[in-house]
Amino acid sequence: MADDSIAHLLRRAGFGASSDDLAIYGSMSYNAAVDRLLNYDAIPDDVDAKIGQAGFVGTTSNGAFSPNTVINDARQRWLFRMVHSNRPLQEKMTLFWHNYFATGYNKVASVGQQDGARLMVAKPGEDPKGQKGQIEMLRDNALGSLNDLLNRIATDPAMLIWLDGNTNTKQNPQENFGRELMELFSRGVGFYTEQDVYAAARVFTGWNLRIDRGTGDGNNAYSFVYNANNHETAAKTFSFPVYSDGGTTIPSRSASAGMQDGLDLINALAMHPETARRVATRLYEFFVSETAPAPAAFINQLALIYLQNGSNIKPVVQTILRSSQFTDPSIYFTRYSWPVEYVVRSIKETGWTGFSVSTALTPLVNMGQQLFEPPDVAGWDLGQLWFSTGKMLSRMNFASTLASNQKFRLATAAAGAKGSAQALLNFMLAKMTPADVNGIYADLLAYAGTGTWTGSDAQMQARASGLAHVILGSAEYQFV
């Protein structure tokens, strides 16, 4: 077992610790572990090449595995990465941004099932037109600057479809993107007016989608285009400063120069103090705590770091992970795990050989988190809202499926512990990490020791899988 602080770090800044992860991080100092997580660029990104190889969690698809064009295969590829990537923080931040810029495949796929998947997930090196999916863009910039991310997302083909930027013209400005840019991607509710929404819509007139037709679905090329003819050139005035001199009006520009309107607005929004505090709060809730109110002094400190570093996220995350707020043992196991966190950690701790992540796809829908299909542009409802009787049963039933799949492997691995029910229980608790072992130990021991203990293969299989099921399905296991 790793040091408690490192186990905590890996749950929050990663997806928990498998035996493989423990071999890497187990002997590190805390600060060295933080550095390794943060400086992931130094670690080869070779995880996708392991898909389909022995010794890793499996994938299953209808026909050839096509993670660039079939959305369910893309979901499996991402789950695979979460289980096996040597860059766990990159995957964790990608998930953060996927929730932050929440974009749903279903609407994007209005251009075609395969093209929709490509716009969400394609790796450019594996795409016939070099198309880069939104999630790849987010992954590449997972610790980059918000200013840069906002510019990329404003011109991202999937986003242009998702929030209707592709139809934003001067004749009829389209408010969808402009509104959410201010409400969800930067300042937040209460820090913009309806007039700001109308102005923002006009700012982004002409920020449209270009489609170069290929041979059909799966082969078209999509890119951002600034259509000067569709741009509204009149001045746009906001209720907040857009320029460093305090100016609130984006000046009237010629149509050909009008793209600068949007760049000015994005720059202003990214560097606004309200945005800094909002991003700091979101990151605080993601990494530290969502149940206790974020302490104002710490949020202000993070916001300052954000502003001083040109909206760069990496120093903010670094400060969080090294803070006493983060390392305080009283916050261990206090964050409600997201369904994908729960599923991935369960797999990492129970075992994956012979298990396919395709098995997790439907349970994840029932738990309330289908990747690439957030409920709306505001992302998933987090925290306590991940839990209801129905969703909790879905977690418990996924635990059953995984335990059932690993039944024989668990019994074999636990062979050295067949001497007593207690030995078996201790073996299982050395693999799995419920929040509070003391509170559930007596019940688990009573369960494991029910009847006469023989240590037979049949008994070991039943009780090892039963323990995995009950531990993974307990309230105590639902926290990171």
Add this chain to the structure above:
Amino acid sequence: MITRRQFVKNGVAAFTVSFAAPAFLSDLAKAQGASSRNLVVLALAGGNDGLSTLVPYTDAFYYSRRPTLAIPAGTVLQIGSDSSGKALGLHPRLTGLRDVFNAGRLAFIQRVGYQNSSRSHFTGTDIWSVGTPPSSQGSGWLGRYLSTLGPLDPLAAWTTTGDTPHSMLASGVGVAAISSISNFAFASPNSGAEATLERTTASAIASHVPVSVPHLSFVASTVQGAMQTLDRVATVGTYNPSVTYPNTGFGQALRMVAGAMSKGIGTKVFFVQTGGFDTHAAQDTTGANGSYFRLMASLDDGLAAFYNDLRNSGLINNTLVLSFSEFGRRITENGSRGTDHGAASIMMAMGGGVRGGIYGTAASLNPDPSNATLENSGNDVKFENDFRSAYARVIDNWLGGDSVGILGGNFKAASLNFV
């Protein structure tokens, strides 16, 4: 949405006793009444374009401001006029609802909303859920109603969505979130006695609710709630409806609600949601594959099946469906042949106790800024009826509650006597 999270954060402790007192559950369920009235709240998520549902087909501005989206007067389903004499018609696909209207069991309330209507999906939904505008924070109106009933059976409130809706959130109110009966079951890697043992153990672990650790206590009580209701919910799976429900998420949710009513589960308030109403682009109201046309098809097929099924069983007399949406949409269509976020919209009430008809008056769609039925410089429909007045009517006259206490003020409106 942000505020909903905020509420939940602050309300953590309140949820920890949601599923107390298992020994009394069946008695509670009986006392709270398999035979008594229930309410089905229907959320049309995304902001329904009420002008395309209940069409002002004699308003010339409706046609001039919506060159591609207006529904031809000749195709609307005429249902008469409102009290101002303005003729109105249903979207042509709402033939099932037209029949319910003609049977006198469907009411439309026009121009429902509130002062300074939010154009944000999330704030708007929160405001409608909380019921004390302009606040978007705090407990939900259904939750507050439920909390007046005393100790609650864990199935007293049932949402067919995965999430507990904000409208049902309140201290001490546990909400059953059951979107599928077949998934609401306890699986096991083993069978027979071993499986039973695991179920017993899961229940035992969850029974140690650590009240000093609110988040853990909340999830443990959620597990308890699930374990205690498994067998009762399973009976809903044996329901044989008298009609065929459409094979849509919405249709199947309504089938489940009808099953719960039929099996006497004792649920007082159901929450059902159907989405897709955020029609910014290619709204297409009339094409057979048009996005709004299909929304209406799904809505009509689901509600008509539900009504007919419950009418056949007699349960319709105990049932009230009340629909809402977080806002209506902009009157003038946008360049994407869609409509942006607007203000007031319509509500629907359907059930055996409903006095059918058209309540409230239609707006004039004349863009003249002096037109008092519009707001936002003639761009959006201004509310005439406060949504709390509709809630008050339902609380007082259907559920037998006290709307003044629940809504924090007297919003009763004698003219809205739809139930």
